[in-house]
Amino acid sequence: MPPLSIAVTVNAVLYRRDVEPRLLLSDFLRQELGLTGTHVGCEHGVCGACTVLLDGEAVRACLMLAVQADGHAVETVEGLGSMDDLHPLQAAFRQAHALQCGFCTPGILMTLVPFLQEHPNPDEAEIREALSGNLCRCTGYQNIVDAVKLACGTAPVPADR
Ligand code: FES
Numbered sequence: 001m002p003p004l005s006i007a008v009t010v011n012a013v014l015y016r017r018d019v020e021p022r023l024l025l026s027d028f029l030r031q032e033l034g035l036t037g038t039h040v041g042c043e044h045g046v047c048g049a050c051t052v053l054l055d056g057e058a059v060r061a062c063l064m065l066a067v068q069a070d071g072h073a074v075e076t077v078e079g080l081g082s083m084d085d086l087h088p089l090q091a092a093f094r095q096a097h098a099l100q101c102g103f104c105t106p107g108i109l110m111t112l113v114p115f116l117q118e119h120p121n122p123d124e125a126e127i128r129e130a131l132s133g134n135l136c137r138c139t140g141y142q143n144i145v146d147a148v149k150l151a152c153g154t155a156p157v158p159a160d161r
Protein backbone atom coordinates (compact mmCIF):
# COMPACT_ATOMS: atom_id res chain seq x y z
CA MET A 1 0.00 0.00 0.00
CA PRO A 2 1.17 3.56 -0.61
CA PRO A 3 2.02 5.82 2.32
CA LEU A 4 -0.88 7.52 4.05
CA SER A 5 -0.91 11.16 5.14
CA ILE A 6 -1.53 11.65 8.83
CA ALA A 7 -1.71 14.66 11.14
CA VAL A 8 -0.96 13.92 14.77
CA THR A 9 -0.55 16.35 17.63
CA VAL A 10 2.31 15.22 19.85
CA ASN A 11 3.08 17.16 23.00
CA ALA A 12 0.99 20.06 21.66
CA VAL A 13 2.85 20.22 18.33
CA LEU A 14 1.05 19.24 15.12
CA TYR A 15 3.03 16.89 12.88
CA ARG A 16 2.03 16.00 9.32
CA ARG A 17 3.74 12.99 7.87
CA ASP A 18 3.31 10.39 5.11
CA VAL A 19 3.71 6.99 6.73
CA GLU A 20 3.55 3.34 5.82
CA PRO A 21 0.17 1.97 6.91
CA ARG A 22 1.89 -0.72 8.99
CA LEU A 23 4.16 1.69 10.92
CA LEU A 24 3.70 1.28 14.67
CA LEU A 25 2.95 4.35 16.73
CA SER A 26 6.00 3.56 18.87
CA ASP A 27 8.25 3.56 15.79
CA PHE A 28 6.59 6.71 14.48
CA LEU A 29 7.35 8.54 17.72
CA ARG A 30 10.91 7.26 17.97
CA GLN A 31 12.05 7.16 14.36
CA GLU A 32 9.94 9.77 12.57
CA LEU A 33 9.77 12.33 15.36
CA GLY A 34 12.95 11.49 17.28
CA LEU A 35 11.04 11.19 20.56
CA THR A 36 13.10 8.33 21.94
CA GLY A 37 11.80 8.74 25.48
CA THR A 38 9.08 6.28 24.54
CA HIS A 39 10.86 3.00 25.00
CA VAL A 40 10.26 -0.27 23.21
CA GLY A 41 10.72 -3.49 25.12
CA CYS A 42 8.55 -6.46 24.27
CA GLU A 43 6.68 -4.96 21.29
CA HIS A 44 3.65 -7.06 22.04
CA GLY A 45 1.81 -5.22 24.77
CA VAL A 46 3.27 -6.91 27.84
CA CYS A 47 5.95 -4.69 29.37
CA GLY A 48 4.35 -1.23 29.28
CA ALA A 49 7.62 0.51 28.38
CA CYS A 50 5.99 2.12 25.34
CA THR A 51 3.02 3.61 27.20
CA VAL A 52 1.92 7.04 25.96
CA LEU A 53 -1.27 9.04 26.31
CA LEU A 54 -3.75 9.12 23.46
CA ASP A 55 -6.33 11.84 24.07
CA GLY A 56 -5.40 11.57 27.74
CA GLU A 57 -5.71 7.79 28.04
CA ALA A 58 -2.75 5.50 28.59
CA VAL A 59 -2.17 3.22 25.59
CA ARG A 60 0.55 0.85 24.40
CA ALA A 61 2.24 2.56 21.48
CA CYS A 62 3.53 -0.81 20.26
CA LEU A 63 0.00 -2.07 19.82
CA MET A 64 -1.19 0.87 17.75
CA LEU A 65 -0.48 1.91 14.21
CA ALA A 66 0.61 5.46 13.58
CA VAL A 67 -2.33 5.89 11.21
CA GLN A 68 -4.69 5.15 14.12
CA ALA A 69 -3.37 8.28 15.84
CA ASP A 70 -4.37 10.45 12.86
CA GLY A 71 -6.38 13.39 14.17
CA HIS A 72 -5.60 12.58 17.79
CA ALA A 73 -3.42 14.05 20.52
CA VAL A 74 -0.49 12.03 21.84
CA GLU A 75 1.55 12.87 24.90
CA THR A 76 4.93 11.31 25.52
CA VAL A 77 7.30 11.54 28.43
CA GLU A 78 9.06 14.43 26.67
CA GLY A 79 5.92 16.48 27.18
CA LEU A 80 5.75 15.87 30.92
CA GLY A 81 8.59 18.04 32.08
CA SER A 82 12.12 19.11 31.31
CA MET A 83 15.46 18.73 33.09
CA ASP A 84 14.98 22.19 34.57
CA ASP A 85 11.29 21.82 35.28
CA LEU A 86 10.41 18.27 36.23
CA HIS A 87 6.81 17.15 36.47
CA PRO A 88 5.97 16.58 40.18
CA LEU A 89 5.85 12.85 39.55
CA GLN A 90 9.27 12.92 37.93
CA ALA A 91 10.60 14.92 40.87
CA ALA A 92 9.12 12.36 43.27
CA PHE A 93 10.75 9.51 41.32
CA ARG A 94 14.07 11.24 41.66
CA GLN A 95 13.61 11.95 45.35
CA ALA A 96 12.44 8.45 46.20
CA HIS A 97 15.13 6.76 44.08
CA ALA A 98 12.41 5.07 42.07
CA LEU A 99 14.55 4.15 39.10
CA GLN A 100 17.78 2.40 38.39
CA CYS A 101 18.34 1.79 34.69
CA GLY A 102 15.27 3.91 33.89
CA PHE A 103 14.16 1.83 30.93
CA CYS A 104 10.69 1.28 32.36
CA THR A 105 10.36 4.77 33.78
CA PRO A 106 8.77 6.66 30.86
CA GLY A 107 6.05 4.05 30.51
CA ILE A 108 5.43 3.98 34.24
CA LEU A 109 5.18 7.77 34.39
CA MET A 110 2.74 7.85 31.48
CA THR A 111 0.67 5.13 33.16
CA LEU A 112 0.61 6.97 36.46
CA VAL A 113 -0.28 10.43 35.19
CA PRO A 114 -3.87 9.58 34.17
CA PHE A 115 -4.17 7.16 37.10
CA LEU A 116 -3.38 9.93 39.57
CA GLN A 117 -5.77 12.30 37.85
CA GLU A 118 -8.53 9.78 38.53
CA HIS A 119 -7.20 8.64 41.91
CA PRO A 120 -5.51 11.60 43.59
CA ASN A 121 -5.17 9.75 46.91
CA PRO A 122 -4.61 6.09 46.07
CA ASP A 123 -3.82 3.53 48.72
CA GLU A 124 -0.92 1.15 48.28
CA ALA A 125 -3.05 -1.63 46.81
CA GLU A 126 -4.44 0.76 44.19
CA ILE A 127 -0.95 1.97 43.31
CA ARG A 128 0.32 -1.58 42.89
CA GLU A 129 -2.71 -2.47 40.78
CA ALA A 130 -2.09 0.57 38.58
CA LEU A 131 1.53 -0.53 38.13
CA SER A 132 0.66 -4.13 37.39
CA GLY A 133 0.87 -3.64 33.62
CA ASN A 134 4.35 -2.15 33.72
CA LEU A 135 7.36 -4.39 34.16
CA CYS A 136 10.43 -3.13 35.97
CA ARG A 137 13.42 -5.42 36.27
CA CYS A 138 15.47 -3.19 38.55
CA THR A 139 13.63 -1.73 41.48
CA GLY A 140 11.42 -4.33 43.10
CA TYR A 141 8.72 -1.65 42.85
CA GLN A 142 8.93 -0.51 46.48
CA ASN A 143 10.61 2.78 45.65
CA ILE A 144 8.21 3.35 42.77
CA VAL A 145 5.29 2.92 45.15
CA ASP A 146 7.04 5.26 47.59
CA ALA A 147 7.47 7.83 44.81
CA VAL A 148 3.77 7.75 43.99
CA LYS A 149 2.94 8.27 47.66
CA LEU A 150 5.44 11.11 47.78
CA ALA A 151 3.84 12.75 44.74
CA CYS A 152 0.44 12.44 46.42
CA GLY A 153 1.70 13.89 49.68
CA THR A 154 1.02 10.67 51.59
CA ALA A 155 4.64 9.75 52.28
CA PRO A 156 7.44 11.69 53.94
CA VAL A 157 10.22 13.11 51.82
CA PRO A 158 13.05 10.57 52.01
CA ALA A 159 16.39 11.56 53.47
CA ASP A 160 19.22 11.81 50.98
CA ARG A 161 20.98 8.49 50.60
S1 FES B 1 7.00 -2.42 24.10
FE1 FES B 1 4.91 -2.03 24.16
S2 FES B 1 4.16 -3.14 25.85
FE2 FES B 1 6.26 -3.73 25.70
Ligand code: FES
Binds near residue numbers: 099136
Ligand atom coordinates in the same frame (compact mmCIF):
# COMPACT_ATOMS: atom_id res chain seq x y z
S1 FES C 1 14.44 0.93 36.48
FE1 FES C 1 15.34 -0.60 35.20
S2 FES C 1 13.65 -1.63 34.33
FE2 FES C 1 12.78 -0.29 35.77
